[in-house]
Amino acid sequence: MKKVVLYILLIGSINCFAQEQYDLAFSELKGMLNDSLSISFKRAVFVTENAYSDNQLSYEGFNEHIGLLTRSCSLISKQIEPLYNGRDKENVKKYAAVFKLMTDTLKFYQNEKDYYSTIPYMYDFDDFLGDKDWRKMFVTKLLTTHTGNCHSLPFLYKILCKELDVKAYLAMAPNHTYIKLWCEKMGWYNTELTSGYFPIDAWIMASGYVHLSAVQNRVYMDTLSDKQSIAVCLIDLAKGYEKKYGDKSNYNFIAMCCNLALKYYPQYVNGLLLKAETYKKVFQNEMVRQKAEYPSDLFSSPEGKSFFDSMQSQYVYIHQLGYRKMPDEMYLSWLTELKREREKYVNKKIQDLNSSK
């Protein structure tokens, strides 16, 4: 294993360049994971997005925005009087308040005349995978535009719940993140913020192409601990880094993020995939450098062979965990469905007004 790391270092060092923001973000997330800093998911999300944005975001501004939303949620939770009467009624009221704030249009009256209103956070159908612009994944983007995706919406929900001092858990599904909550009388239930409904586990399995092994191995549909949520941010950091620098990426940094994240969240399939794919890129670059036609051409050196084997075993492990690539047909029909859904979500009246001016 030491040899393998050395191999990455050698290749990675070719592409070393200034990446101060990423190093700062990495060390902060690392501090949260090894208990030298207190864990704050809000802060972790912010530093991840700030690193991508070249330190152009303000934590004070971000905090202020979250603070305003938190106060709004407290106001809502005082107004809500649910039929639910468990001992954890106060918590449920807070869950409901955050959900209401994120999915409903609300007016807050300061007196009989003056009020401020909030509008729901909608799903952004445009480039929801962040292929063209990675910032589409960001909570800061969600806050400013009121549109987000299955990454930023549950993140905001979790942040707000933490501010309100109730527990909300992220849960993973293939290419998807959602929220799992617990209450005394109902047990675990799922909250889906992209569409504002509450899917049952069976639906998530069926619609998401979730293999049973993946559930058994806690790859998908399991709650994430606080540290695991930070590990998710760490992988986001690495992915954003890769998006930002492309071929010029220092693969050593990405591998470092993956290794640290996987230490705390070993079955995080996105982290495993990113690590394996990074190894593959390093290997392919080495193939190009040595003008090799086949991978086996590099096996003559022990480093090359052990590196390839290490990469191979990572892919095998991912498969054993229960990861299955969604069939193309299913993925495409899912995409087309999204496009159709978009028709429903776009407010035609406002659209017509805009186009006629």
Next chain:
Amino acid sequence: MRKYGSLFLLVMVAMIANAQQPFEEYGYKVKVGTLSKGKYVEFFDQDSLVEIGSVVLNTNSGKIVYFVTYDTTYSEATLQPEVISRWLSPDPLAGERYDYSPYNFVRNNPIIFTDPTGALDQYYGIVNGTLTYLGDDGQGDNIRLVAEGSEDQAADILDGIALSSMHGNGASTEDLNTLRSGDMSTVVTFNESNIQSEFQDASDRTISSGMENSVIITLEPSTATVDAQPGPTGINDKIKFSFSRFDGGEGNWTDGAHLAVGAGHGHPLTQDPTKVNIPGYSIDDSNSSKGFPSYSIDSYNSTVGGAATIHQASFAGKAGRSGTNPVGTTQSTNNIGRRSFLSVARGR
């Protein structure tokens, strides 16, 4: 590598087709209980080759079989704006261009072909049934019209010329000579001095009558000569006439032998504010020149192209040459015939 890739894809497709009927390959079609009633694929196949990230793994041996090379796949679900301009169905007229892909647009050569109607592509220029303008023949400044019936042959040669200018090889010298031979094409001649005097005449008639008088620039197809002849007379502020145009547009001016490639008319000195015969060219002139070269003459004194300026409203019907940059300052730079013919023939 790629061969195996497509083979794998085929296998995958076959698997997916049976995905919801796992026992079909053993000859049983049974009722399968699903959670989504078939809306989602819920069956996980036992294929030993699986794609993970960008590699294909053999799950039995635990070995990487190959790296996936992503060819960009096009489907209506994933279309990006830059590929939307591709055809998704074969050209119904593909048989006419059987040596090209049925999905091609203007034979993959938007430089020399155009296809405004969506029917068959044609040379960048105008076809009116009998004559095809084929542009410069690459020999000096000659412009040629191809003789009736030899369009296809000329097109092949010109294809070669276009290739040679792009890639350095293409049409042979013999081919070019064939194209330039008298049988196949005719060099277009421009009788610029006569055109100039007809413009002068129209201006003089406008000055003496106070009515707008016109001149029509014509093409005589059999000799490929561009010339001019007097056109109809209008009233003080307007003149209205149309042509049997070179480009096949509709019109009522024709003497049976000529095709119009442009027109000019005088604006008398009467500058009544209610009239539109203002110096330069009017809005009406601009509008009527859409798709057709139109010139207006400031018929205020005797010399056209000198003090009496000729203005051209542009082909697109908007800004034209006027003011400090009129077309008719001197005869040598006028070349009104050539200018008109080219703008009609090139369609711009």
